[in-house]
Amino acid sequence: MGFFENNRLVELITDYLKTQFELIKLDIQEKLEEILVRIFKLIFVAAGFTITLFFLLLGGSEWINQVLESRFIGYFIMAGIIGLASLFLFLSLKPSENESE
Template sequence: MGLFNINKLTNNLADYIDTKVELVKLDTQEQIIKAVIVMFELLIVVVIVTIVMVFLNLTLAYYLNSVLGGSYIGFMIVAGVHLMLLALLWLKKRAIRRGFEHTMYQMITQTEKKDSNEKERKQQPKRLPE
């Protein structure tokens, strides 16, 4: 009788471990899907902002050309400003990367907190109105 209980216990333990592994896999997949969705939304915003910036920069370059009376000086000024911004971004790339990593970490942990709060709310018994 004791051997039967040990076999049953080991089978139950194996089933429990398999269930936990599946749960971790599903949670990981959910987190990856949420991260991909956030990245896709960010990509859409970046593309739209880039298009707007291109047109604004062209407008500024043509305006500077008309004000300064040249045919290319406005484009050179705008290009110079962009080169300075690029150099600044290059110098600050570590800080930018750290900020981005921090933001992504906060988004993931915030999502986990929301999910755990929703699970707790679902597990609590509903109160009947008095």
């Protein structure tokens, strides 16, 4: 009878491990779904901010054109400002030589 009781114990342990594995799999799946939903929302928010910024810059360019009584100078001024801001951000992202050592 002892042999059969050992088989039952092994079967119980195996079932327990399978259950724990399934629980871990479900937890990972839930976390992954949560991350994907957050990424999807972030993409929509970023697109909204990008469109808003585009129209603000376009309006600002038109206003500068009207003030300066020009058709193109406002666009060049805005492009220059955005170019400088982008260059500043790009240079701030590059690691300096001292940090890599």
